Amino acid sequence: MEKKYIINPRYILRNESDKIVLLMKPDPVSPTSICVLHPIYAMILCFVDGCPIKEAGVKASNYLGIGKKEIMNIILPLIENKKIIKGYESIFPKDFLIEYKSGMERRKYNPDDFHCSNLNLKLSRLKAPADIICNITMKCYTDCVYCYADRHGHLNYKMSPDKICNIIDEAYNLGVVSFKLMGGDIFQYKEWEIILEKLKSYGYNPCLSTKYPLKEKDVCKLKEILDDKIPLQISLDTLIPKNVKSILHVRGEQYKDNIVSFIELLEKYEVNYIIHTVLNLYNDSLEDIKSIEDHIINRKFLREWFVDSAKCSMYLPYDYSYYKPSKENVIKIASYLENLSKSIDSFKIHIPKIVKNHNKIDQEKKSKIFNSRVSCSGNVSSMYILPDGKVTICEELYWHPHFIIGDLNLNCICLVLK
């Protein structure tokens, strides 16, 4: 039987009025990325919709009045291409067209939807975001000493599950490729299941992070909802009860027992997970690291262990020095973990680095670092929704009034970005 082809379901084409953009959905190893396409390419390639390649070529040739040979010269190199291909002011990522197999996701495009006026094939601010992060609650189970979030005075802000589901519907219809959730702790949003089910129905699989020791029924629910390729992140700084208390301000003994039971439940229900440890003044010792190691060493579903140093928070009423880990201790821990990682195959260990003090870097070096930074997607292709429906350009800015660009209680996503 003749092979059939489709545009790789990871790629979504969108008309931006003066150009077509190709949005690449993120996967566990690569983030969202964006390329520009000339509209003619989009009009041709949208005929590759699950039919044999020659049939797509004939349809595109008839639609555009361009010879079949010229059309096939464009289409054929894009079949399972293993390198990026450049066209006229356009870039085609790898595996642009792939073989269609029954059951695969395929988007139907209409070539009439790719007409543009006043072409401008430079990447610029998008009409609708490619990535959305929605913060559904500022509530947490813990009150961490190094908390980076602007939680004070915002703990009771909440949008209804219906409202959040409507936002997700609109995002999907606009071609948003990734919809992430943040908190606070998302499991402190009472109706978290409704939100996760909704995201799953559109193929959005956000990475979830928690410090809340979930109960058995919640772990069963998560097993149903989570994509096996996106592990659940558990933030776990130590299992020494008195240090748990100093860092998280919860009852240490009880928290330790609950979080160990939670890990056991994840193992029982075969849920993939990762552990994230934040080193600070209260857990920057080998004893703390070993307290975690003792409980995770022979686990089957643990995939990675990330160990990082706490960074300076903008939203705490005290100075960084109040919780900063000691440089010497971080070096000792890094060297211990490096040795440990050589003897462990079942999960990967990410070694902590010393946090650089940017205030000690001279002006020349600072500007060099600044000028070679990765370009920022804030207000260009991403948006951040706060728990009360306000929208800002970046997750670090929270309710800073200079950066609030709208309110989803008053406008839809597109109008906010406009």
Ligand code: SF4
């Ligand atoms: S660090 Fe995270 S879990 Fe801890 S209080 Fe802040 S937002 Fe909550």
